[in-house]
Each structure stands twice: as structure tokens, then as C-alpha cells.
Amino acid sequence: KAIYEEINQYNVASKEELEQFRMRFISRKGVITELFDGLKTVPADDRRALGQELNGLKNFAQERFDLFSQQVEEQQTSANSAPPVDLTLPTIPNLTGTQHPLSLVRQRIIQIFERIGFNVADGPEIESDWYNFGALNFPDNHPARDMQDTFFVAKDSSNPSNDMLLRTHTSNVQIRLMERQKPPIRSIMPGRVYRNETISARAHCMFHQVEGIYIDRNVGFKDLKDTLYHFVKEMFEPGTQIRFRPSYFPFTEPSAEIDISCQICGGKGCNICKHSGWVEIAGSGMVDPQVIANCGIDPEEFTGFAFGMGIERITQLKYVVNDLRLYTENDVRFLRQFEGL
Numbered sequence: 001k002a003i004y005e006e007i008n009q010y011n012v013a014s015k016e017e018l019e020q021f022r023m024r025f026i027s028r029k030g031v032i033t034e035l036f037d038g039l040k041t042v043p044a045d046d047r048r049a050l051g052q053e054l055n056g057l058k059n060f061a062q063e064r065f066d067l068f069s070q071q072v073e074e075q076q077t078s079a080n081s082a083p084p085v086d087l088t089l090p091t092i093p094n095l096t097g098t099q100h101p102l103s104l105v106r107q108r109i110i111q112i113f114e115r116i117g118f119n120v121a122d123g124p125e126i127e128s129d130w131y132n133f134g135a136l137n138f139p140d141n142h143p144a145r146d147m148q149d150t151f152f153v154a155k156d157s158s159n160p161s162n163d164m165l166l167r168t169h170t171s172n173v174q175i176r177l178m179e180r181q182k183p184p185i186r187s188i189m190p191g192r193v194y195r196n197e198t199i200s201a202r203a204h205c206m207f208h209q210v211e212g213i214y215i216d217r218n219v220g221f222k223d224l225k226d227t228l229y230h231f232v233k234e235m236f237e238p239g240t241q242i243r244f245r246p247s248y249f250p251f252t253e254p255s256a257e258i259d260i261s262c263q264i265c266g267g268k269g270c271n272i273c274k275h276s277g278w279v280e281i282a283g284s285g286m287v288d289p290q291v292i293a294n295c296g297i298d299p300e301e302f303t304g305f306a307f308g309m310g311i312e313r314i315t316q317l318k319y320v321v322n323d324l325r326l327y328t329e330n331d332v333r334f335l336r337q338f339e340g341l
């Protein structure tokens, strides 16, 4: 009875366990054989009945063994029928993201200027009229304040300087820096800016700038030129031409726009440079003394220059991006091209 019980509780899940079962109950050294051997010592009268019972037990053990064998066999073949692992197959591609081209170029611009002593400054994207325009000498009726260009967030009828808007350039950070820091000031300010433009291949209502400012004693136009020559040399192909073209900004005097020889056609003429061979990459100039004074710094003692450029434009020239919309459409076929740069 104890052996019936034991067999009933037996569970066989592997070849090894099957073998254990066989050794214990089936083999000639097993417990059942042992019991058969014991029959000899039983009185002849009882031997027949006991022998029949032992035969029943033996058959029971055999049935179980057959069943377990079959189960183990089935397990084995189903494991074998699974396709073999091919160790030469390529792994599943690792779908991590890539750096956005605008981030790559922003990082590069920051790196170039940090190496020549500029630090990075930051400021609000939602700004008052004063910091975006007023302090920068924009006359009250300047068209840039017009609803066409600027996204106004809130109007203040009692004081238009407090009108709130989405900044149209990162020059607001220059004002905030000069207000709270004494010269020398040597900073760049990368950031997002907004202008009310219809989205097309050439314009977007949101884009990125890096502006820079250097205020100290005896900073002159030569320093401006040296700094921007250095930047262009570091950023673009060797042999890139650069030219300064007189221009106008309310907050700089004199002002200049900076053109470089077209990176796409090498100056021969293409659609990007509109067949002129030159593309504008930045605005710049000597900070107007009035702007310096607006921030509580003495313009008699301190002078400086400022510049500003669009990251989208620099990226376009560096990587031949012919449609601004590509930057914001998140098409991975576009974005993946910048992998590993």
C-alpha cells in the first residue's frame, strides 16, 4: 500500500526523473523485485494471494512508467521541433533616437564660442515689450512690433512697455545680462524665438537663434570682425569666404550683416544663394551707447559688440537642408541621416 501511495505521488518531468522512477520501481534492483524476493519467506498458504497482489502492483508501476515515458518523449520532440537558434542572425536593431540636427549645430556653435571665452546665458521666451524692443531702441512705430511679426500675449493699456509677447529674438537676454552684471560681459544666448510668419520652405513661426554680446573697455569693431571670422573658420569648410555688408539695426551702430560664400554651390550660384554666391548668416554691430545706458552701464567707459544668427540657417548650409519644415516634421528618414555626427 505504501508503494501504491508513493507511485501515485510521483511526478516525472524529465529524462532524469524517469530514470529515477525506473530504478526505484521497475528495475531488478527496485523495491518491487525486492518484495517478490520476499515471497519465498512467506508461508505457502499465503503465497498465492500475495503473489497476485504483487503482480497487480508491478503492472501498476509499469503502466505509470509507460505513461511517464510517453510524456517525456512528447516533451522532447516538441522542444526539438522548435526552430534552431541561428547565432549568425543580426540582432534586433537598437532603436535609440539620434541628436536633432539643430541640437548638433547649437552644440557646435556653443563649443566654438566657449573656447574663446564666451559663456552661455538664458532668458524667458515670454517677454515684455521693454526687453524685446524698448530697451533695444526700437522706436514705438517700428514695423517689427507690428502684429504682423510679433505674437502678442497680453496688452497693457496703461503701459505699452509691459505688453507681453513671444520674443522675436534672443536680444532680450543681452538686456537682462547687462542689467544684472557689470562688464566684462562675454556671453552667447541660444534660444527659441517666434515670429508671425506663414510656414513655408523658407520661413517658420518658430526658430532658433544664437546671439552673442561682448561688453568691456576698449572693445572695437575689429574685435567683432575677429570673433566672427574665427567662428566662420571653425564652423564651415576651409576656404569659406566672408564679407561684412553695412546694415541697420535699432540697437547697433554701426551695423553689419555677415555673408559667407555659399556652402552649397561653393559660390558658383544655386537656389539657396539665389545665384549670388553669397548667403547671409548673421546680423551684428557695435552695441548702441543708448542701449548700454538703458541697462545702467556707462557707455563712456564701456563699449561692445553684438551679433545674432539663426541656427536653422547655419544647419541648412552645413547639411544642405532645403526645406525648413523638415526640422519640425519628425520624419525619421530625415533625422536618421544625422546619426553618429
Ligand code: PHE
Pocket: 168, 169, 170, 171, 211, 249, 252, 283, 284, 285, 306, 307, 308, 309
Ligand atoms: N537681433 C537681431 C535679429 O534677430 C540680430 C542681431 C543681434 C543683430 C545682435 C545685430 C546685433 O535679427
